Amino acid sequence: MPFRRARSIFQRFAQSEASGGLVLMVSAALGMIVANSVFAADYDHILHTKVGGLSILHWINDGLMAVFFLLVGLEIKREMLVGELNSWPRRALPLIAAIGGMIAPALIFFAINYETPETWRGWAVPTATDIAFALGVLSLFGSRIPNSLKVFLTSLAIMDDLGAILIIAVFYASDLSMQALGVAALATAVLTVFNWFGVNRLFPYIAVGAALWAAMLFSGIHATLAGVVLAMTIPLGVAGMGRGGGGGHLGDIGGSPLYRLEHALALWVAFLIVPVFGFANAGVSLAGVTVDMLLAPLSLGIVLGLFVGKQLGIMAFVVASHRLGLVQLPAQASWREIYGVAILCGIGFTMSLFIGLLAFSDAEHIAMTKLAVLTGSLLSTFVGAAVLLWPQRRREVPVN
Structure with missing residues (x-):
């Protein structure tokens, strides 16, 4: 059946993203280790070596990440047309949650940075969610977590990615x-x-x-947005919407340009491009790092935006929309589990680092942004995991 085929593709995507998220964690940790080792100077020298007029770091952030955005665009288009987001009832919950999860962090950031206009360009840094990292953490719980929550997190993160793309295009x-x-x-x-x-x-x-x-x-x-524009023009083809009178038949995936390209890119992005980006950009030297750096308005705004703003905005919008009867909550999921997923959405990592690099050009602000993103993401990881692993006396009553 068409719906089952779409769900199967969605689940395979989620699984590859989760596995890629685990690889991303390792690569980011390696970046931190190398940047604080005797190889730190070599690490920095290699990243700033010019190749074809651009530094290797520039090729990673503008070139390889364009492929990442191409895949993100393909995923968004597929989910909107034939996937888990192909109708308003399916889009409503993740869309509303994503909006709340972007508004609250931005407000918190501005509240903390109100008196430092030079840092205002960083307002969008805590609004992003790293889908691979968050799914990687969630995958560690296996069957303890209802599949509906994994679908919710994936859909929310896709909506979040769409918001981040619009922010980059309009504000940066x-x-x-x-x-x-x-x-x-x-x-x-x-x-x-x-x-x-x-x-x-x-x-x-x-x-x-x-x-x-x-x-x-x-x-x-920013050049990476070329990937999104390209993705929007790749046809779903005969496997998708039955062009030319074929109805809604999914048919053979091999007949769809979109599916073929997405399938060809998925593993490369999950296991090479995003980990390389993490390794190249997570390498923050901790030499001279003090508590005062984390308490500076820029750092504090990002940390609290990711860790507090994300969960606050998502939960407030989800609870309000549920009480108003606008959305259906994930099946077999308790409020505690939904809250745990909301906390995991504070893992900004890849997207937050990327936006931070667009927001600032000076070394000091970039270093503070990286440190804050890593801190906020780690806090969200460990606290979210703790909430999801909290012992249950009995199986909690699902919210619907």
Whole structure:
């Protein structure tokens, strides 16, 4: 059945993301270890070595992460069309939770940084959730956690990713080049024409997508968003919506350009691209780190935004929408388990680090941002896990 096929694909995605999250944890830890070892100078030198006019770190953050955003865009499109988010009742809960989970951290950040305008650009850092890291933690609990909660977390994180993409596009563009934007617009138009005429071969999309990335690299809009634009034009094809009168038949996944590309990218992103990003960007030197650094407005705003703001915003919006009868809560899940998942959404890691690198260019603010993201994410990891592992006298009564 179509729904079962879509759910199966969704579950495979969640499983690969969870496994990739565990690899990400290890790679981030290695980055921290190397940055605080005798190899620290070599680590920094290699990352800033120029290749083709860009540093290796730049290639990772602007090049490899464009592939990450391409996969994120494909996942969002698939889930919206034929997956767990293909109808309003299915989108309502994760969408409302994601909105709450982005508003509260931003408000907390601004409240703490009100008197330091130079740090205001970091307001979006604590609004993000790292889907791979969060699912990796949740996967450690195995069958103790209802599958509906894993679906909820994955859907919420996908909505969160969509919000982060919009924030990056709107708030972190600078020094716009009209000429480069014109080339990017032309490339986007060509991709749209490919989609309109039902081009199902992937090569034309990838070729024009590469040109789009190059144009956006010089446009002032972050180059990684080229991946999202490309993803939105990749057709779901015959396996998805039954183009040409085929109805809602899912058919053979091999006939869908979107499924083929997503399948080809999933393991590379989960087990290479995101871990490499984590290793390259989590390497914060702890030399000279003091409590005062974590109590500075920028650091404190990010830490409390991730750890307090995420859980507060998500739970407030979920409880309110449930009482108003707007949403259906995850099946077989207790309020304690939903709260535990809300805390895990404070694991910002990859997306938060990425936004932090867009927000600041000076070494001091970047170092404080990285330290704060790691601290807030670790707090959310351990406290969320503790809440989910809290002993139960009996099986708690599900909330619905």
